[in-house]
Amino acid sequence: MQNLDNLINGNYQLDPVQHIKDAIEIFKKNVGGFILYLILVYGLMMALNFVPGVNFAVSLITPLFFAGFYIVAHKIFRNEPFEFTNFFDGFRGDHTGQIVLVALVTALISIGIFIPFGIVAFVTMSMFGLVDAVPSLGAGSGIAIFLLVVLFFAAICYILVAWFWSYQFVIFHKMKFWDAMEASRKITSKKFLHFIGFGLLLSLFNLGGMLALGVGLLFTVPVSMIAIYTSFEAVVGTDELDPQDELLRHLVE
Numbered sequence: 237m238q239n240l241d242n243l244i245n246g247n248y249q250l251d252p253v254q255h256i257k258d259a260i261e262i263f264k265k266n267v268g269g270f271i272l273y274l275i276l277v278y279g280l281m282m283a284l285n286f287v288p289g290v291n292f293a294v295s296l297i298t299p300l301f302f303a304g305f306y307i308v309a310h311k312i313f314r315n316e317p318f319e320f321t322n323f324f325d326g327f328r329g330d331h332t333g334q335i336v337l338v339a340l341v342t343a344l345i346s347i348g349i350f351i352p353f354g355i356v357a358f359v360t361m362s363m364f365g366l367v368d369a370v371p372s373l374g375a376g377s378g379i380a381i382f383l384l385v386v387l388f389f390a391a392i393c394y395i396l397v398a399w400f401w402s403y404q405f406v407i408f409h410k411m412k413f414w415d416a417m418e419a420s421r422k423i424t425s426k427k428f429l430h431f432i433g434f435g436l437l438l439s440l441f442n443l444g445g446m447l448a449l450g451v452g453l454l455f456t457v458p459v460s461m462i463a464i465y466t467s468f469e470a471v472v473g474t475d476e477l478d479p480q481d482e483l484l485r486h487l488v489e
Contacts (some may be wrong), residue, residue, distance in 0.1 A: 240419065240477060243432035252434040252463075255470060256441065259416070259462035262312045263455075269308070270458040273323045277301045288354045296339045299403055300326035305461035310474060311467075318407060326407075334406045337413035342399060346392070353388040395433040400424050401468050408474040438463065445470060 242248070263270055270339040280301075282295050303326030311318040326335060405416035424431050438460045445452030468474075 238474075241421070243423045243472065244426065248423075248427070249390075249465065250427050250430045250434060250471065252430075252437045252467070254462045255434070255467040256437070256459065258466040259309070259459045259471070260413070260446075262309050262466065265312050265457050266308065269320055269323070270305070270462075271454050273304060273308075273320070274454060274458055277304075279424045292343070295343060296336050299339045300332065300337050302326070302461060303331075303403060303407055305458060306404060306465045309406065309462045310469070313469060328408065331406050334411070334413045334416070335403055338399070338402045338417060339404060341413065341417065342395065342402075346395060349388060349391050349395075353385070392431060394428075396435060397424050397428055400431055401472065404465065404472070406467040407470075407478050409477060432465065 243447055259455050281294065281298070283301035289293045307325045308318055308322050310316075311322060326332065401420040401424065402413075402417045405419050406413065409416075409419075411419060416457030442453065442456045442460060445454075
């Protein structure tokens with residue numbers, strides 16, 4: 237029975253290389269299924285991109301497709317029987333609405349951060365004569381704008397790290413969306429730079445897949461999705477959580 241209080245205090249190890257190795261082992265047990273599902277998902281996403289006015293809605297349901305990778309990976313890890321239809325389990329069950337709510341809150345907060353950045357970008361372009369609506373600014377203002385841009389990217393990185401495991405808490409521990417986001421934030425923030433490194437490693441991993449004529453993405457993308465699950469399984473676990481955890485008591489209250 238996992239104790240989240242220990243994790244919140246930073247008493248855990250994140251091993252990105254091992255998590256990816258574990259993900260590869262899971263992938264090897266259902267190569268055809270993972271690749272076929274990836275092709276179906278990206279084919280559907282590309283088709284929906286041609287439908288006007290649905291981009292935001294698509295962004296909210298995309299995590300439901302991603303959930304399929306986590307759920308099937310979990311079944312393989314636990315040596316449980318599974319079928320191809322289990323990839324679509326993100327759309328079935330009590331967790332469906334909560335997954336969408338996590339995506340919605342994340343999107344709204346990201347937009348809230350992007351708006352001031354857009355203003356900064358507009359002012360920056362005016363400095364270089366790309367737009368004439370704002371008068372030329374001095375060097376001191378340029379430094380201030382640069383710092384604001386840095387803060388913007390830092391905020392985005394924080395969001396990506398803070399809610400890294402939100403969907404896993406919803407799917408495997410049946411948490412409500414905000415409880416899942418808070419649980420993820422309180423745990424991942426203790427190893428912020430480690431998670432940044434994990435994200436960079438996954439990005440490089442997929443870059444390698446792109447360089448392999450793009451075909452490598454059929455391997456690297458599923459493995460990357462599975463690696464998010466294996467990292468969660470290794471650190472938090474999917475067994476029952478300790479009901480005496482201070483965090484859980486706080487969330488329930």
